Amino acid sequence: MLVNSAISIAVVTVLSVGILDIWQCVTHRMGGLLPTNWAIVGRWLIAVINHHKILNHPLQNMLAHPNELMIGWVFHYFIGFFYVVLYLLLWKTFGILTPTWRDGLIFGMLSVVVPWFFFMPAMGAGLMGRKTPRPLALSISALVVHSVFGVSIALLLGWISKS
Numbered sequence: 001m002l003v004n005s006a007i008s009i010a011v012v013t014v015l016s017v018g019i020l021d022i023w024q025c026v027t028h029r030m031g032g033l034l035p036t037n038w039a040i041v042g043r044w045l046i047a048v049i050n051h052h053k054i055l056n057h058p059l060q061n062m063l064a065h066p067n068e069l070m071i072g073w074v075f076h077y078f079i080g081f082f083y084v085v086l087y088l089l090l091w092k093t094f095g096i097l098t099p100t101w102r103d104g105l106i107f108g109m110l111s112v113v114v115p116w117f118f119f120m121p122a123m124g125a126g127l128m129g130r131k132t133p134r135p136l137a138l139s140i141s142a143l144v145v146h147s148v149f150g151v152s153i154a155l156l157l158g159w160i161s162k163s
Contacts, residue, residue: 044122
């Protein structure tokens with residue numbers, strides 16, 4: 001079946017992460033929160049590798065790395081790949097999910113625990129962005145973005161599985 005191939009997983013990854021990115025850009029232009037700053041994510045990843053610790057990096061005070069933006073974007077798509085593989089495992093191996101919008105929505109809503117309780121604190125924003133000027137808006141935005149992402153993964157996997 002085509003959905004088990006590395007190429008189909010890569011296609012679903014690129015398309016679903018691309019949809020997430022487009023969603024962030026559209027909502028930003030409509031007056032929402034700023035889209036994710038992938039340069040600061042790249043800076044964080046470089047700091048993790050260089051200092052061997054995940055938390056408490058003064059990212060805003062650190063000098064910019066010449067490749068931090070590219071590193072952040074690559075990391076973003078790399079993480080997206082793991083979400084797609086996880087969805088595929090939960091569908092094909094464990095039978096927990098199906099490639100439907102409803103299961104995609106559930107998956108996306110559950111996946112928001114990663115930014116809320118890992119990435120936001122790791123980036124210095126605190127749990128659920130509580131150290132930011134608009135923590136509730138940031139948390140809701142992350143929930144919506146991950147929901148869109150989960151639905152995208154599910155529908156794309158369903159589409160590819162029928163190919």
